[in-house]
Amino acid sequence: MHKVGFIGLGLMGSRMAPHIINAGYPLTVYNRTASKADALKELGAVVASSPVEAAKSSDVVITMMTDAKGVEAVLFGENGVVNGQHDGLVVIDMSTIAPDQSISIAERLSEYGIPLLDSPVGGSIDSAEAGKLAIMVGGDEDLFNIYHDLLSTMSQTVVHVGGQGSGTAIKLARNLAVAAHAESLAETLALAAKCGVDIDKAIEVITGNPSLTSGVVTRMIGQIEADDFAPRFALQNLRKDLDLIIHTANAMDVSVPTAAAMNQVYNSAVAQGYGEEDFTFVYHFLRRMSGLE
Amino acid sequence: MHKVGFIGLGLMGSRMAPHIINAGYPLTVYNRTASKADALKELGAVVASSPVEAAKSSDVVITMMTDAKGVEAVLFGENGVVNGQHDGLVVIDMSTIAPDQSISIAERLSEYGIPLLDSPVGGSIDSAEAGKLAIMVGGDEDLFNIYHDLLSTMSQTVVHVGGQGSGTAIKLARNLAVAAHAESLAETLALAAKCGVDIDKAIEVITGNPSLTSGVVTRMIGQIEADDFAPRFALQNLRKDLDLIIHTANAMDVSVPTAAAMNQVYNSAVAQGYGEEDFTFVYHFLRRMSGLE
Numbered sequence: 001m002h003k004v005g006f007i008g009l010g011l012m013g014s015r016m017a018p019h020i021i022n023a024g025y026p027l028t029v030y031n032r033t034a035s036k037a038d039a040l041k042e043l044g045a046v047v048a049s050s051p052v053e054a055a056k057s058s059d060v061v062i063t064m065m066t067d068a069k070g071v072e073a074v075l076f077g078e079n080g081v082v083n084g085q086h087d088g089l090v091v092i093d094m095s096t097i098a099p100d101q102s103i104s105i106a107e108r109l110s111e112y113g114i115p116l117l118d119s120p121v122g123g124s125i126d127s128a129e130a131g132k133l134a135i136m137v138g139g140d141e142d143l144f145n146i147y148h149d150l151l152s153t154m155s156q157t158v159v160h161v162g163g164q165g166s167g168t169a170i171k172l173a174r175n176l177a178v179a180a181h182a183e184s185l186a187e188t189l190a191l192a193a194k195c196g197v198d199i200d201k202a203i204e205v206i207t208g209n210p211s212l213t214s215g216v217v218t219r220m221i222g223q224i225e226a227d228d229f230a231p232r233f234a235l236q237n238l239r240k241d242l243d244l245i246i247h248t249a250n251a252m253d254v255s256v257p258t259a260a261a262m263n264q265v266y267n268s269a270v271a272q273g274y275g276e277e278d279f280t281f282v283y284h285f286l287r288r289m290s291g292l293e
Numbered sequence: 294m295h296k297v298g299f300i301g302l303g304l305m306g307s308r309m310a311p312h313i314i315n316a317g318y319p320l321t322v323y324n325r326t327a328s329k330a331d332a333l334k335e336l337g338a339v340v341a342s343s344p345v346e347a348a349k350s351s352d353v354v355i356t357m358m359t360d361a362k363g364v365e366a367v368l369f370g371e372n373g374v375v376n377g378q379h380d381g382l383v384v385i386d387m388s389t390i391a392p393d394q395s396i397s398i399a400e401r402l403s404e405y406g407i408p409l410l411d412s413p414v415g416g417s418i419d420s421a422e423a424g425k426l427a428i429m430v431g432g433d434e435d436l437f438n439i440y441h442d443l444l445s446t447m448s449q450t451v452v453h454v455g456g457q458g459s460g461t462a463i464k465l466a467r468n469l470a471v472a473a474h475a476e477s478l479a480e481t482l483a484l485a486a487k488c489g490v491d492i493d494k495a496i497e498v499i500t501g502n503p504s505l506t507s508g509v510v511t512r513m514i515g516q517i518e519a520d521d522f523a524p525r526f527a528l529q530n531l532r533k534d535l536d537l538i539i540h541t542a543n544a545m546d547v548s549v550p551t552a553a554a555m556n557q558v559y560n561s562a563v564a565q566g567y568g569e570e571d572f573t574f575v576y577h578f579l580r581r582m583s584g585l586e
Contacts, residue, residue: 161491174498184477188467190549191462195463202466205452205467
């Protein structure tokens with residue numbers, strides 16, 4: 001079995017890594033705030049004191065960071081993974097970053113003879129906890145086949161989607177639609193409410209047939225009914241993704257008009273202090289934008 | 294059983310009216326192009342030669358027209374319904390128009406002592422054919438209760454949502470989300486394709502978990518795979534709804550940024566000659582906007 005290193009034990013990483021050790025893989029973990037590794041230590045993981053130490057004792061290092069800067073820091077920074085380069089070492093980056101960032105990181109890693117799979121995940125902390133993430137992988141297909149079973153410990157679906165950067169691309173593109181399902185429900189409910197429709201009647205109409213009942217819409221309606229917007233996928237993180245979506249669309253000459261509109265809504269929501277709410281809090285934000293709250 | 298008049302046998306009306314006669318209601322129909330009434334005549338409907346004739350032999354007149362102008366023409370025009378006013382006559386308008394248009398029509402009808410239920414429908418011609426529309430009703434609740442069973446012959450759900458105009462409001466608001474599910478899938482797939490992701494792999498990722506698999510998304514993916522964009526809900530009709538959505542949002546001070554962005558996309562799609570395609574043709578339109586076709 002592959003010896004696995006896991007770097008980045010935040011909201012998502014801390015819920016993903018346990019599936020790896022529970023499946024029997026020897027696991028070494030690293031997190032800048034060491035206390036976040038305690039739960040994994042109890043499960044039997046070795047806690048490394050630096051990224052390089054995690055790399056030295058692993059065949060494959062998984063990184064799960066907030067942004068490209070974070071990924072670059074643990075790979076190329078002081079005591080970074082590349083300093084632990086050894087025969088056969090592979091990096092799987094599961095962070096959500098832009099395709100051109102993945103490609104740039106892959107190029108820098110290749111100077112050390114280290115291949116990269118860009119393998120971001122779809123799903124919230126609930127999916128991470130349940131081992132039911134969607135994992136989208138870009139990079140060499142043979143390498144993907146070697147690590148398919150490892151990735152499967154954390155996921156419901158693992159799909160190789162194409163060359164380097166394409167895992168990151170479909171992840172971002174998918175989040176465009178996630179944002180749009182939430183945003184359009186919020187706009188729909190604000191418009192209906194302002195026209196005098198009872199909110200519960202509006203929800204009854206929307207859930208009355210399957211046209212609009214995606215997982216995102218169904219979960220958001222549940223949150224509206226329970227008045228619970230505790231962050232499972234924070235609004236400021238989806239704002240970050242919208243920023244990367246616009247960055248990528250601009251770089252590739254792709255026209256994404258609703259993503260551009262949503263980006264502005266999210267900028268304003270973060271500016272007004274709602275960044276740490278769940279992204280489905282756009283329900284209340286759109287009501288406030290329209291004078292309903 | 295109520296004697297029913299049905300005016301407007303277009304793509305939708307011609308598929309809705311048969312459910313009424315099949316449920317045993319005496320039915321009189323009228324359509325400007327008389328030949329469109331032939332199929333209903335065979336089912337046993339009486340074919341009226343004018344709206345006033347349909348009104349005179351009915352307790353309730355249903356109108357299913359393309360726009361408010363069409364509704365006003367059959368109600369208030371030459372040989373219009375109001376000229377057949379008699380004790381207990383009721384109008385149920387199932388057309389998709391703006392809330393302020395419904396309210397204005399209700400006011401004009403009230404001068405003749407005729408109450409109105411604004412009762413637009415959600416769903417495509419397939420749902421109309423199957424008798425599985427979603428019907429949203431605004432207006433007097435007692436009147437709604439009287440006609441609930443009649444409306445149920447055509448629908449899966451019939452919901453009274455509030456006062457006059459609120460049926461129209463939730464219908465339009467709901468179509469905002471319908472448009473957004475299609476538009477965001479199109480933007481997602483264009484962005485992914487331009488970044489080198491195989492389209493079938495992108496679809497595999499999107500359908501791999503329930504987050505995005507609304508009825509609209511599932512149907513559109515089926516159409517992409519079958520390359521079949523024959524109109525079930527024509528792009529130019531959803532453009533008309535987006536126009537009414539913006540009109541209503543502006544009148545009511547509601548902020549609907551993605552609806553505004555989609556309105557511009559649909560204007561351009563119609564200008565470029567795609568108005569008679571199914572609205573899900575935005576898949577190809579967004580690809581063309583991004584130089585992929």
